[in-house]
Structure formats: C-alpha cells, structure tokens
Amino acid sequence: MAGSANLNVMIKTARAAGRQLAKDFREVEQLQVSRKGPGDFVSRADTAAEQLIREALMEARPTYGFLGEEGEETLGEDPTRRWVVDPLDGTTNFLHGMPHWAISIALEHKGQIVAGVIYDPAKDELFWAEKGQGAWMNESRLRVSARSRMADSVFATGLPYGPSKHLPTELQDLARLLPACAGVRRWGAAALDLAYVAAGRYDGFWERGLHAWDVAAGLIIVREAGGLAEPIDPSGNILEDGTILCANEAIFDQFAKVIRGG
Structure with missing residues (x-):
C-alpha cells in the first residue's frame, strides 16, 4: 500500500538509520570482549543515528519541528507539525549485543499523532501506520489479537x-x-x-x-x-x-x- 509523501519520507529515513545502526551493532558485538566495553561506542552510535534522522527529516520538511531523545527540541516555523523521534529504542539490548531494538519516528499534527514508523533492522520488520489508513508490517495488514480471556x-x-x-x-x-x-x-x-x-x-x-x-x-x-x-x-x-x-x-x-x- 502506498503511503503519503510524509510517510514515505519517514520510511526512507528509518531504513537509512537502520542500515547505519546495523553496522554499528556488528561492531558492538565485537566490543563485548574488550576491557573498555561498548558503552561509549553505543552512545556515539545513538547520537549519530539521531543526527542522520534529524538531517533527513529537516531537509525534507524544513518548517516542521523536531523532538528527539538525544538533542534539544527544535521549534519549527510551522507550529502545528513536529517530528517525534527515538533513534535507538532498546539501547540496553543494543549495548549487550541482543538483536531487539528499533528506530521510532512519528509525525504529530496539532497535538495528535498522524503517522508512525517503527523499524527493527535485525529482523527487517517495518511497522507503520497513518491515521485512517490502517496499520501494516512490511506489506501485511496488522490486526490486534482476538483473544477475549x-x-x-x-x-x-x-x-x-x-x-x-x-x-x-x-x-x-x-x-x-x-x-x-x-x-x-x-x-x-x-x-x-x-x-x-x-x-x-x-x-x-x-x-x-x-x-x-x-x-x-x-x-x-x-x-x-x-x-x-x-x-x-x-x-x-x-x-x-x-x-x-x-x-x-x-x-x-x-x-x-x-x-x-x-
């Protein structure tokens, strides 16, 4: 299913950040055996991923605001729209070489979240949704479970x-x-x-x-x-x-x- 222009920007950006973090993750696995450990490296990887995401989103939509985990909030010329980003959710898993972490990008409009993308590079699972358009994982439609007990x-x-x-x-x-x-x-x-x-x-x-x-x-x-x-x-x-x-x-x-x- 084709999404909006904003959603396509979000997906492209999440995948780019995922490729960068996947390379860093392979390095973290090697750092597990070092005396210093991977803590400082992961902090740099996290910050670099947010910088990549910020630059890509702000280039595509320069008037939008930006709220991320690692840096200060940027107020946009358009006060009604804001990116909300976690460049590396599951940092402790990443730090320990466990392949369960993701990039999270949302678009907020007038206080409401109208689009969201969560990308898990280790499993190549891209979860995404737009308001009124349903939710998807890669090309498959998502539905919550039907359990009632x-x-x-x-x-x-x-x-x-x-x-x-x-x-x-x-x-x-x-x-x-x-x-x-x-x-x-x-x-x-x-x-x-x-x-x-x-x-x-x-x-x-x-x-x-x-x-x-x-x-x-x-x-x-x-x-x-x-x-x-x-x-x-x-x-x-x-x-x-x-x-x-x-x-x-x-x-x-x-x-x-x-x-x-x-």
Whole structure:
C-alpha cells in the first residue's frame, strides 16, 4: 500500500538509520570482549543515528519541528507539525549485543499523532501506520489479537531499573496480573512492545515513566490495528504523562481494571 509523501519520507529515513545502526551493532558485538566495553561506542552510535534522522527529516520538511531523545527540541516555523523521534529504542539490548531494538519516528499534527514508523533492522520488520489508513508490517495488514480471556493472554511491560520511584507500583501490578494471565514479557524496547500488540503477538502492554518519543509512533500503529490505548490515569495524557496501557477491545476493560487496581 502506498503511503503519503510524509510517510514515505519517514520510511526512507528509518531504513537509512537502520542500515547505519546495523553496522554499528556488528561492531558492538565485537566490543563485548574488550576491557573498555561498548558503552561509549553505543552512545556515539545513538547520537549519530539521531543526527542522520534529524538531517533527513529537516531537509525534507524544513518548517516542521523536531523532538528527539538525544538533542534539544527544535521549534519549527510551522507550529502545528513536529517530528517525534527515538533513534535507538532498546539501547540496553543494543549495548549487550541482543538483536531487539528499533528506530521510532512519528509525525504529530496539532497535538495528535498522524503517522508512525517503527523499524527493527535485525529482523527487517517495518511497522507503520497513518491515521485512517490502517496499520501494516512490511506489506501485511496488522490486526490486534482476538483473544477475549485474560487467562489466555500474554502481556508486555517495561520494568524499572536502578532507583526508580515506579518499582513498588510495578511490582504491585505484577502481583495482580500474573495470576490472571498466561504470562508477562519484558523485552526492553517500548516501541517494539507496542508494535507487537498491533501485530497480535502480545495481547496488551503497559508501562510508566516513558517519554513521548518512546510511544508516539507505536500509539498510532496500535490504534490503527484496532487496539485501544489510554494513559494509566484516565484523566491524563499519554504523551505528556508517560504512562500507557493498551490491549485489544475484548480484554481492554479487564486488563485496565487490573493495572489500575480496580
């Protein structure tokens, strides 16, 4: 299916960044055995990928704003449109030589995400969606799962690490959810977690402590695949609050009740 001119720019840019990061990833695997380790190298790879993406998108649409993980936000001449970018989602996986990471690019228009692209170079899986046009993985249409029983459902989350204020709450979530479902996965890349919900691989996903660039592209892909997505606090805003829960329509209310402690 052919997308809009903006979507084509996003896909071309994501693939270019993916090729660059794939080369860096092969180097990271070699650095695992060195005394210094790959930490500094990965930081440079992350920053270089964002620079590549920023230059490509700003060249194609010089009046749009730009919000990325690594650099300061650029305000565009057109205040209604903004790119929201995570150049390397799953940095810790990348750092450890695990092939589960992605590039995430979203386009925001008047506060709403209208297009999203998530590219996983290791598996050559490109997830994408535009508002009103459905969600796709490469050339295949995506639909969320049809499971209707929590007991049959697998969920994903992102567990906090280090001194995080969210850890006690997340442990409470797990204590309520694990007895009620078929399993919980923690793969360390929120963009891919959302893409996997859209593809029906996961039945739902929730997480706290996120940023707009972590979820912007995945949000529209899930919704265009037929999923429901809300902030954990129903009165909040996903992109501003950094919390999300999403699932297929059949189990959404059950899942939300568990996560919200209802």
